[in-house]
Each structure stands twice: as C-alpha cells, then as structure tokens.
Amino acid sequence: MRQLYMLDGPEIDFSLESPWERTEGARKHKCGALTFMDTSVGGSGFLERTAAEMHLVAKRAIEHLDHKDCETACYRCLKSYNNQRYHEYLAWPLVMPDLEQLAADAPKKTGQENHD
Numbered sequence: 001m002r003q004l005y006m007l008d009g010p011e012i013d014f015s016l017e018s019p020w021e022r023t024e025g026a027r028k029h030k031c032g033a034l035t036f037m038d039t040s041v042g043g044s045g046f047l048e049r050t051a052a053e054m055h056l057v058a059k060r061a062i063e064h065l066d067h068k069d070c071e072t073a074c075y076r077c078l079k080s081y082n083n084q085r086y087h088e089y090l091a092w093p094l095v096m097p098d099l100e101q102l103a104a105d106a107p108k109k110t111g112q113e114n115h116d
Contacts, residue, residue: 001036001050004060012046013037051107058102065092065099 001012017033038047050057065077073079073090083090 001046001057003064004053004057005046005049007046010039011044013039053106055103055106058099062096062099062103065096 001007002009014037015035017035019030019032021028022031036047036050038044067077070077071093073087073092078090078092079087
C-alpha cells in the first residue's frame with residue numbers, strides 16, 4: 001500500500017495477530033491475520049481503495065520485492081532499523097506465490113459489508 005499509493009509510514013499502520021492453529025478435517029494448518037488501520041482522523045480512504053485494488057497493490061509489491069542482488073531481504077526492500085529484531089525471519093520469496101495469486105485478478109465483492 002505504501003509503495004503503490006506513496007504513503008508515509010504512519011499514514012497506514014497494521015497489527016499482526018499471533019498465529020493460531022486451525023483444523024479442517026484431518027488437516028491442520030496455522031493461520032495469521034493482519035489488521036490494517038487508517039491513522040488519519042476521519043480516515044483517508046486508502047483502506048477502501050486498497051480493498052478494491054488489492055491486485056494492483058500485490059503487483060506493486062512484487063515489483064518492489066523482486067530486484068537485483070537481493071535473495072531474501074535487504075534495506076532497499078524489507079529491512080529497516082525498526083524491524084531489526086526480525087531481520088533473520090525476513091524472506092520475500094516466501095510470500096511471492098500469495099502475491100502472485102492476489103495480483104492475478106481484481107477483487108470481487110461478496111455482498112458482505114461492514115464485517116470484521
């Protein structure tokens with residue numbers, strides 16, 4: 001979102017929930033959730049725009065992450081002073097299949113609105 005819409009760091013924030021385990025039939029897998037927050041009083045509209053243009057957000061993320069001389073993470077793409085405690089866990093190739101799936105098609109409305 002920050003790359004596509006040229007937002008400054010504090011304009012859009014997020015909260016990462018701790019992972020939880022989910023069972024579907026005999027299959028167990030871990031789930032996680034990001035909650036994005038618009039920090040502008042009254043809202044800036046970027047969350048609604050992002051929901052409608054998630055495929056464009058994903059395409060821009062792919063362009064930003066896949067670059068010369070970076071195999072997992074660097075200060076150009078993912079690393080920063082603020083996330084230095086997590087540098088060993090940063091690896092953009094792990095998220096590429098998910099980003100490519102998001103980038104493939106524009107989001108479609110499901111009829112559900114105003115739900116968590």
